[in-house]
Amino acid sequence: MEEEAGSDQSGARPASSKIQIHLLHGNAFIWNVEDAREIREKHGLVGKLVGALVRKPRQNTRLGLPLELLPEEARLLVEIGAATLVCNCLNQRDSVDPGDLPVGNTSLSAAEHEEQSSKAEAEAFQQFLQNSYEEQRQLALEEKRRMLESLSENINKGRSKRKRRHGDQEEEPMESSSHAPIMDLQKLEETFHFPEEAMMVQIPTARTSIDNIKEVDLCKASPDWPYTGEKKHELRFRVFRDLWKKGYYLTSGSKFGGDFLVYPGDPMRFHAHYIAICFPQDEEIALSDIITAGRLGTNVKKTVLLCSFNKEGLVTYTSLQWSGLQ
């Protein structure tokens, strides 16, 4: 089901070796487990799982893919050359190829084309389901056969025992009954019922084709990446990058009233030591805010870091300690 219109746009496609970060209205998602793994193990970035966990979907203490990245994490991955930002474009043919066809023509033929291809896709999917059903039925049949075979000895014993209890008047059929399980197995092919509902289906969470995504430019603010030029984002990013370069692991600090939680190692195995709060260098901080922050840090047994960067771009840290309580 490849679209011929979009597939030859190799230039617009991101390099296949890079991780694709899927953007949606400013939120960055990773849908692929290998990518999530690389981001964590190779690049030391954590993100936050936000999907249902496959093995136990109806709980929310442990979650599964997709992995949502902080804007700072996404930007860092792009800047170190490990990833590209991409987003889905729904009218792919219009947006990928705007100059290829006259405008009036494009939308009409694109709509027709879309309808046709989705029809074809639906048919192919039905066919796929049918094949899958047949194969699964076969597998279920074999499983049942294996089970019956492994049990056949027991079944035979049980039958002969029952016969003996009923008395010896029916000596003759003894022999035939000892072969009965084998008979069952032979008939199994015709009698085996595998209801359609019992078939397993996959609910896909990733696309097989990549022709309807486009790359998003980090340097230009857009609905998918609204952070460019934001003063707050710039500040947070510099602090984030600096702490990351120092080897810390960082996660969102919003639950603790800060910008980041800073861990000395992978959060799976270590508690956070710091709550990082970013302040612009040139703005005054209300004393009450400092007190609030210090008090908060003490209550959760973490050190509050006030972070900002100076004119040379150097990030500076000030830690707060509540000296009244220990």
Add this chain to the structure above:
Amino acid sequence: MHAPAELFAVRSQQQSLPQRSHGQKDFLPDGSEAQDAKLQMCRTDQWELLEEERVERLGSLGRGIWKAEENLVELTLPAGKFWHTMGFTIEGRQYLLPEEALYLLECYCFGCSLKTGSETAINNGKEQVNLITASTCCPSEENAPSSKMPMHQSSQQGGDELDCQHSNSNVKSPCKSSPPAPKTSKAEVTFPASIRWDFSNICFPNCAPDQPQVKIPDPEPTLLPKNVSGRPADISCWLGKLNLRREKTSRREQEQWEWERKYKTSINADPKVKKCSNWKEYKELLLEKACQRDQDRPPCLWNDTVRPLLKPGPIKSTAAVLEEITVMSQTTMLEDSKSFDEQIPTLSTLKTLAYQSGDVPVVFALVDHGEVAFYTFKDFQPPVDVYP
């Protein structure tokens, strides 16, 4: 995509979850092999969990069709138990709200009728969920507090009776749920003071926000002070600000009220006040009392530019003192409440919603890059009085 054999194998897959962190977390990484091994175990477990694909028995998936123009999902094949807690019926058809359908899709109780694009569905939905988290705070019609009903009925009755019996004799002031007795009796003039009012027989207009036809009769001029001209009361703007929540009182507050009932005297209990038959007489009485008070006061204290904050007098409780000297007044933040249309509602909007929802608690969620935190308002009445 999984091949049929892989799909089939999922049936016998491990169902339990591995341990989360393999023992207590460590304080600092020390580069030891033991720490490394533990981390590796955690990570291996994690990737193993995340690697699994979403596979479900076809029979346990419900099915629905996304109706874009109605912004709803119509259920075509119910399966599972979710219907107890979600969905609604219109003209015999079962519908799900987009966030409900999305939740079911995410927990794969639910098959999406889009054949290939379940990622799109989830993606699009994510965006909706972000928007919707706030709007779900609004209680839906079915959830409206049941306690509204009796109030509604009795008040309608009241309104009718009021029109035929008392329309020309009462000045009505909007009262909250507290007993309205003192205010009204002050205004009653035409009857001799000896008549005790039986408030169970006097009906007050229903000022509930769902009663737009409430008519409050114009004040009777003879009952008003001379310098006050009666004008029709427009309560429409006030109706929207009504606090529909039942006031919850702590034991301490109840004891306080108990005490007040016992020891505080109502202004109406004063026999001199009772003798007054109209506003003018009452005002004269007040003036007389004020004159008496002034005689006891040294002019150096009371007629200078700097004056005491409090006047000695009938103030007996700490609450009354606080009331007298208060600089800031308590607010319910309902003054300039707007309609709820912005993406991130303001605190005052949330507060308004919380009041309007009556007994249904409003829970609101803060969604920040995958972190979700839920909050709710806790009723708190600041203590204003001290036990004597």
